Amino acid sequence: MSRSGVNKDYLKKRNRGLVLQHIATERCVSRVELAREMGLTKTGISAIVNKLLEKGCLTEAEKEKESDDAAKEQGRSPVRLEIGPNSPKYAGVVMGRGYAEAVLCDLTLKMYKYERIERDWSGAEELMDAVCSLLAHMLEDRDDVIGIGVSTPGPVDVKRGKLINPGYFHNIRNLSVTEPLQKKYGLPVFLDHDVQSMALLELLYGSGKDYQDILVLGIDQGLGSGIITGGRRFESNSGFPPELGHLSIDHHGNKCSVCGGIGCLETYVGTEVIEKKVEAVLGRKKDYQAICRMDDNPKVRAVLEEMINDLSCAVVSLENTMNFEIILLGLGGVYWPERYLSMLEDIVNERKFSNRKTRTLVRKVSFLDKAMVLGAVCNAINKTFEGELWI
């Protein structure tokens, strides 16, 4: 719990951020809806909205259609509010395994620029050079960018803005990320774990919009995780995000080459592990996407069903710990045929201990190929929504 009090100035900024969030994410479209959603008076909302209109952060769109009976009875139509063209812009960059990707967008995630570099990084210097070259392009000829969001594979130290020692990451370790970028561009930089960033993206704009407790699993070579609890992204006091790929499902199991532990979940369900298992039963190599399309092959199906059983072992324990409302599968998980999502959902609901009256849902993330980079930019955008980052 925070020990700091809040002053009037903070409340003002927070309310302003919330108005922008509700309009940008289309939860509300008018002053009346904002007042209802935020529990403020119409006068209070109008004061905030008018300030944002003055700054050009919001704009009033065309009047609602004449068929809006309720509004007609009151003699006027509600005015539709939209994010204005002069609203702040944000840059986002992903430091990925074998690639770096950047985006420039506004509060609605409208993309103004996008660029990707694919390379097998020789080390930290080459990666940081690529990040700087991408950011230079994103920020070129712009004076309206107010923050940069960054994401990297974990473990990361979110509070100190450092990448620690991710597995399978070109031997890049202990790299300070936010400090050099802040110095170079004179803008605030916000770093977070890649799948935690994706979880924030889903909470604000995607399949998690209507939920407060969300688990996101990013199935890759490793297994990344994102946790939203009580409508907020989970943040530990140490600054380290959750690493559920290293949750053990068998204390006599596989040795994990990344953390040194035994029985880590990602050693059973990571994409490369599944590719190796399928190669062993078919006698030929197939990539993960192709494997997911080969569901009609009984040998492949057996491997995928075993994967779901292994995964469910961890997910049921997590469900019993955190009572998630929805579990979202991302990265490699978006290629799964629907029956494996249903299978996981059935197992979780059969085996979970508490809250059996409410079905825990298992779905895919809404943002597919751009999820990583849009997640990264959300690390900065969310600071505006929270009232901490302003023009």
Ligand SMILES: [Zn+2]
């Ligand atoms: Zn491990």
